[in-house]
Amino acid sequence: MTKRKPLDSDDAAKKFVYEQPETPPKATQPPPSQKNNNIMAKLKTPAKEATIRFTVDLTESMHRKLSMLAAKTGRKKAEIVRMLLDEALTNVDE
Numbered sequence: 277m278t279k280r281k282p283l284d285s286d287d288a289a290k291k292f293v294y295e296q297p298e299t300p301p302k303a304t305q306p307p308p309s310q311k312n313n314n315i316m317a318k319l320k321t322p323a324k325e326a327t328i329r330f331t332v333d334l335t336e337s338m339h340r341k342l343s344m345l346a347a348k349t350g351r352k353k354a355e356i357v358r359m360l361l362d363e364a365l366t367n368v369d370e
Contacts, residue, residue: 332357 334342346353 342353342356346356349356
């Protein structure tokens with residue numbers, strides 16, 4: 277969750293009331309702890325879209341092929357199915 281900026285500074289008040297941009301802060305070297313926070317922010321994974329569980333019945337032969345493909349590639353079966361569906365649905369308009 278992002279922290280709100282206080283409106284006690286003139287720049288923040290101008291931006292809020294008059295929609296004027298704040299004057300950019302002068303470039304200074306951030307303290308070491310802030311550098312670590314920037315690195316951690318870059319390393320965080322982006323927010324994922326919500327998922328919905330979907331059950332599909334497969335023939336035994338199709339399931340066997342999917343299992344073999346998963347074993348060969350080192351990926352999960354669900355990941356392979358998602359990738360194949362994504363490719364199949366690329367031309368469908370939302």
